[in-house]
Amino acid sequence: MRRFAEIEDLSGLVRQAFGSGCRVVGVDRLRGGSKKGVYRVHVDGAGVASVVVYSWAETENFWPAAEEAASAGPLAPASGLVPFLAAQRSLDRLGVRVPRLLLADDSRHRYRADGAVVEDVGGGTLEGLFETDPARAAAALGDLAGMLTVMHRHHCPQYGRVDLLEQGVTTGGASCEALVLERALRDLEEAADRDGRIAAEAGALGDRLRELAARVAPRAEYGLIHGELGPDHVLVDGDGHAVLIDIEGLMYFDVEWEHVFLQLRFGERYGALSQPGLDPQRLDLFMLAMRLSLVAGPLRLLDGDFPDRSFMRSIAEHNAVEALALLP
Structure with a gap:
């Protein structure tokens, strides 16, 4: 208990x-x-x-x-x-x-x-304000866009979580895209063990991941990203400013990883957060990898006693369908 x-x-x-x-x-x-x-x-x-x-x-x-x-x-x-x-x-x-x-x-x-x-910021989440106060939410969304521009343009020659970089701990792996590919293949294997539809297309999904990774050109600097930034991780204070929470995963990484997550979580509102100059090859690889992560991760969490089980199952179900839709 x-x-x-x-x-x-x-x-x-x-x-x-x-x-x-x-x-x-x-x-x-x-x-x-x-x-x-x-x-x-x-x-x-x-x-x-x-x-x-x-x-x-x-x-x-x-x-x-x-x-x-x-x-x-x-x-x-x-x-x-x-x-x-x-x-x-x-x-x-x-x-x-x-x-x-x-x-x-x-x-x-x-x-x-x-x-x-x-x-206690106390003003509720941006996600909630989208439904209850669209005008206030739109202003906060613009404020969030400015924050993300500052973060994503703050560069580092190494990638990794900020706390580990402060301690001199470097991440293994040749590149962000190599790390994403490695994890995506693990997520694919795990998702295939738990979802018959993913299992039936596991070979094709693995081939597609490797194909997309091979298209990505090298990069030598990385932006600062939140890593899991949905509208539920943004509060709005009394002055209407966006306030970031759940920040422990803050890291230097390919900013395209952030933008893929923003696209998934903000949907039709993502346009307010988009930025020029994103690498389309990285976006393609990261989108498929993110979808597979959002199948394997929620199903893994359900091995334990996480209370909101139907919500986690719905995330896995939705992203399994979307991952399969990304096959050519």
Whole structure:
């Protein structure tokens, strides 16, 4: 049985952030996270009505343990206080809006896991605003486009997650496209084991991946990307500005990888985020690789006890159909 945080668990962290006069009066665990717990904590005596606490307790991570073995790779699921803080610093330096950090604690003295207390932006997600306030959402989308331009034009001669590059850890592999191909072939094998339609076309899909990878020309510098940027990972603050969350996977990589994900998640609204100069060969390879990842990943997550099972199955089902549609 998974144990999630309660008022008594989080009170010490919040009092450390605001002082002993602060009192926690309520805790809501927010939906959607698969690698960390996200809690809205209601407080008295802090000068704000609420804050958000991130918990990287083991019981908050729904991914199978095997996922953690490949955590040094830029495309592996990223989680933890260290990558979060590195991403926070990097984005702050660029002027990209993220929730303000109030406290980071890895002592385990006040809470059983690494944790962080951050500003509660409180304005809802961009995804929600698309439905409830289209005008406000459109303005925030334009703000997000400006952020992405800044990030994607911030280059590095090496690719990899920012926290690992800060530590001098370089990623194995000759190139981003080689890394994507390697992972896509693993995802294909795994998806074929779980989905009969993918299994029936596994040979053709593998050949297509190798063909697309062979068309990609070498590249010597990489842009800064979020890595999993959907409208659910963008909050909108009281001033209408976009605020990036779930930033632990921040990395230098081919920006086309970001743009493929943006196309999938923003759909008809992607035009506001598109940028000139993207490599069409990379886009073609990355789109097929991303589709296969979005089949294998959700099915892998369902091996455990992830609660929103129908949602994950729908993601896998949709992307299996879309992956097969990319065959010539």
